[in-house]
Amino acid sequence: MRADIVAGALQPGTRITEAALAERYGVSRVPVREALRGLEAEGFVESRPNVGSRVAEIPVDEADDLFAVREALEISTARRAAARARQLFTRDEPADDWQRVRRGLEQLLDDGDAAIEVGDLDRLVELNERFHIGVAELSGSMTLATLLRQLSRKIEWLYALDTFSRGKRLWPDHRVILSAIDAGDADRAAELMGWHVRESRIGYLSRTAPAEVVDELRATPPVVVPARATAVGGATAVAASARATPTPAPALAPVPGEGAA
Incomplete structure (x- = not known):
């Protein structure tokens, strides 16, 4: 049911x-x-x-709250995943678990491409959730992975109510995010993930919320904690404030013939 x-x-x-x-x-x-x-x-x-x-019908405020929480969690998981990649490979530490999850994500991205080819939105929604939980697993934080799983049911519901064209347009972002993680670029991975989730949030709210709410989200960058404030595997992270001057979304991977994410 x-x-x-x-x-x-x-x-x-x-x-x-x-x-x-x-x-x-x-x-x-x-x-x-x-x-x-x-x-x-x-x-x-x-x-x-x-x-x-x-x-139930999800109130607009509740949907926005869910996306806001997801945005904060996803930024943290992407940053930690990239920092962990750098730590594992620069120190030549055992990385079997990391490599296993990483290989699974590569296959998952190929499966998503196949779902797009046949127009299978349900499959794309499922794979999208698995990708984001996979990034949390790359981070090494089971707490973050557990929190994302708890959110995933409601968030998956919101994605299922979205359009296939938007899911298709945002899917290539995942490869760009994963490349930043592979490179150990924590700042870039966090920024890319923040805007990726923000675009999903904007897409949903553009159909349900007043235009001024959507415009404000477009103009306000996601809050990204600087790398120096985060300790991989540590217990604390310094909260960062949003930048005073809004910056444009980073260039993700647009689908040919469609607008940028």
Whole structure:
């Protein structure tokens, strides 16, 4: 049921009943009732006395909050992944786990290219989430990876409501980000990841929020913690303030014939 909600088979606002769901999934009403309770606790379903249940609609403010949290986490994971790459390979430390995850990401990017060729948005959404969690694993921070997994269900839902053309346009960014990580360029990796997630945030809000909210996001760079303030594997990072003068998004990888990300 959750998968159908995330994939858009059950659209936000759709009224749902235990009887209809039991018939849909070929089960009794008891497991359906338990599933609805769980989905309500996770925010996917809303229930009201004497009214019934329906698929939840994500308020604009909540969606923006989810993207803002994701943006901060993703910037940190990209920076740590690049810094860890530099640390592993300059000190000639064992990097078997890093290489395993890195090879998996390369295959994942190829799979995403294939999904784009056949127009499979559901597959692209799934691979997108796996890529970002993979970067968190490259960072060596299981805390960040766990937090991203916890966010992924709701975020995946937002991506599933987006258009295939936007997913197609942003997908090549992943290779550029991964190249910065491979090079051990923590500042570049963090900046690229920040703008990549910001573009997804802007894309969603451009359909749901007032124009001035979107314009402000475009004009305000993501907050990127400078490399000197972050200790790889350490417990602290110095908070950085946004730059006073907005800077343009870095050049990511546009799809031929479409606008830049």
